[in-house]
Amino acid sequence: MQTQMGIRFFSLFLLGFSLLLSTVKPDLASDRTALLALRSAVGGRTLLLWNVTDQNTCSWPGIQCEDNRVTVLRLPGAALFGPLPVGIFGNLTHLRTLSLRLNALSGQLPSDLSACINLRNLYLQGNEFSGLIPDFLFQLPDLVRLNLASNNFSGEISSGFNNLTRLKTLFLEKNHLSGSIPDLKIPLDQFNVSNNQLNGSVPKGLQSFSSSSFLGNSLCGGPLEACSGDLVVPTGEVGNNGGSGHKKKLAGGAIAGIVIGSVLAFVLILVILMLLCRKKSAKKTSSVDVATVKNPEVEIQGSKPPGEIENGGYSNGYTVPATAAAVASAATVAAGTAKGEVSANGTGTKKLVFFGNAARVFDLEDLLRASAEVLGKGTFGTAYKAVLEVGSVVAVKRLKDVTITEREFREKIEAVGSMDHESLVPLRAYYFSRDEKLLVYDYMAMGSLSALLHGNKGAGRTPLNWEIRSGIALGAARGIEYLHSQGPNVSHGNIKSSNILLTKSYDARVSDFGLAHLVGPPSTPTRVAGYRAPEVTDPRKVSHKADVYSFGVLLLELLTGKAPTHSLLNEEGVDLPRWVQSVVREEWTSEVFDLELLRYQNVEEEMVQLLQLAVDCAAQYPDKRPSMSEVTKRIEELRQSSLHEAVNPQPDAAHDSDDASSR
Known part of the structure; x- marks a missing residue:
């Protein structure tokens, strides 16, 4: 009996305790x-x-x-x-x-x-x-x-x-x-x-x-086109019944008059255009001495890809078929001078000057006869894709704002031409005359990193996964490290995503190196807006540490997918490094990464490491930034880490990968 009472009491206790909980x-x-x-x-x-x-x-x-x-x-x-x-x-x-x-x-x-x-x-x-x-x-x-x-x-x-x-x-x-x-x-x-x-x-x-x-x-309606039936009599216009704001219909005669008037105006415009075309064609048939043409300007039609404020590299991923004027703009003056212009030192006819062991399969005349396409306007001039009659394809950059003497130009451009590294776009030849300065490079069919990041986002786009992006970062770092190894006064001076060109296997090649010393003072202070280190006042005088800052911004662009030159970044006008730092400080780090990167698992740690390296490179004060050799070493280490993870995945990582693939 006592046992039963104890059990009952314990049951009641448990019930009460559960109700209390x-x-x-x-x-x-x-x-x-x-x-x-x-x-x-x-x-x-x-x-x-x-x-x-x-x-x-x-x-x-x-x-x-x-x-x-x-x-x-x-x-x-x-x-x-x-x-x-x-x-x-x-x-x-x-x-x-x-x-x-x-x-x-x-x-x-x-x-x-x-x-x-x-x-x-x-x-x-x-x-x-x-x-x-x-x-x-x-x-x-x-x-x-x-x-x-x-x-x-x-x-x-x-x-x-x-x-x-x-x-x-x-x-x-x-x-x-x-x-x-x-x-x-x-x-x-x-x-x-x-x-x-x-x-x-x-x-x-x-x-x-x-x-x-x-x-x-x-x-x-509203900010869009007006809805049908929304047209009303303007304020103050009164209908036949004295009321205001009534809808009015046009009479049949008025409509007929408008139609007839429109047809007559169209015919008149057509006649004028035909007369103008005849006049223009008559001018074309007359002989013109191309040697008298001086610096014709080229107007590039079409708009730049999103996020591309200016294109410093020779290719930004979009091309415009060159008109006759466009092709002439790169060559007419050169053609005239090639026919008999004597240089300042009296050496005689001008010609293409090749570097080192570059193949001399074409000359200036071949270049002038080549079919061409405008690739883009950049910091140092306009770039063209030239298809030679022999089948070779090269990129030609027509420099602007070159104010130095021919002797200075030759000395500086020969130093650029002597640069030899697998992560640089090689300069093959150059041409110098009083009115034209042309540079000939290897052509990179894949275009620039800028176009790849900010261009076509639709169907058919190749997703930029971690392997591609980290590989591009490493290739660019190696190219800039090589430049810095050539001496304390040798820097790039114009590092940005449109100057990182890509091979068909997405290997990075650094372009436009050494050109900052050839041009005159910048015509605008925003020449490389978003990439320039805060201490730089003259883009022709950029230190190694200033290059490191620009490379840090480039890394942030790779990781976030955001163009640093976008004036409304984060809708506050802040620059990319400050925005990343604020997000990392106030929220979770993954907030900053490009959505395309977040699709790929198993590399979060390496992504965070590269983000930290980018922030270190973009430090406000130069002495806080690492050297390019340190940068290259850190990227190599984290690339090896992610490669090891891919070859030997952890059990959890493999499970996550299976889940992702099943979706």
Whole structure:
């Protein structure tokens, strides 16, 4: 009997204790349990960096706490994949910021996200979430920033967004949303619904936003073209009934008059054009002495690729077929002088001067007869692709602003021509006359690193993985290290991504070296904006450490995919090194990496090491920067480390790779 009473008492005690536990508010332990469940459900290799043996959950990467609760969870680009299960966010009720952007999360948003009523910032862009935008989001009263862009959400945009009275940012672009845009009466500062399947007119309350917020839909009105039927009588014009603002239709006679007038005007313009063409062709048939042409200017049609402010290398990845004037611009004056111009020292006819053992399979006349394409305008002049009659292809740079004497030019250019390293674009020959200075290089068909990073992002683009990027970094470093080894006064002076050219196997070749000493004072202080070291005042006088700074910016460009010359970087106008440092200091390091790099696992540690090297190179003070020999050595070491990892993957890394391939 006593035994039975004891058992009953113990059962009641356990029941009471469990009821007591159920009334206790969640604490950091419950947050920790939820985070581990998230790690188990969708965690990629990045979440394996969480040290689960460390009881201090708040020290895990991407986690911030206040009052012993998790308030910030930032996991951007963390290789998360799969659907988010229900039952995780219901325990993370103190979250104020949740960032899961740039991952591969899919499915619908978990319903228990509605329990995070303190949520202010929700960043889910760049995933594969689908389904309708859930109504429970409209029950988060403190939401200020909401970004659902670049997912697969469908259905209509709900008027329930009006419940979010504190919402300032709403980004819904690049989804599959349809229907019309509701009249949102919330105080939005940022809004974008571009590239969906929306139709109808832009609501009046949203017409203050730019047209880019609505492009890629079937929308009208506001910042876009007027909707049909929107044309009204201008203010002050009164209709027959005395009322103002009535729509008016043009009479049939007026329409006929407009059509007839337009046809007559077109015919008149056509006649004038024909007369002008005849006059121009008559001029062409007359003989013209090309020797009298002096420095014709070339106008390059078309726009530069995104992020390319100027092209210092001879190829930026896009070409424009050369017109007769374009070809002449590189050669007409040279042709005239080649016919009999006497140099200052009285040596007689000018000709191409070749370096070393360069093959002399063509001469100046062959070069002038070659078909040509304009490759781009850069810091030191215009570059052309020249296809010779013998089938060879070379790159010709027509220098500008050369103010030194012929003797000085020969001395300096011969020093450039003597540079011989596998990571340099070799200078094969040059031509000098009073009016023309031409340099002949090997042609690099793959173009520049700048074009590869910032050019075509569409289908057919070759993704730049870690192996390619780190290999480019190493090749460029070796080329610059070689230049520095030629003496304390030998530097590049114009290091940037458009001066890193690529072979078909993506090997880097440094171009434009040694040319900074040939040209006159810069015509603009922003000649190499974004790459120039802060201590440089004259681009013709660049030290080794200033080259290291420029190379550090180049590394940051490789890692982030951002062009340092972009004037609106981070929408604050800051330069790339300062932006990277601020992000690394305030957020998780992976925030800065290019999305294309984040697709590749097993190399996070090497990426972080290269990022740290880039930051070291771009230090504010020259004495804090490493030498190029140190830079090359560190890149070689981290490349060997990643190669060893690829050959001998750890069990976890191999598992992650299998998961990635299965997707």
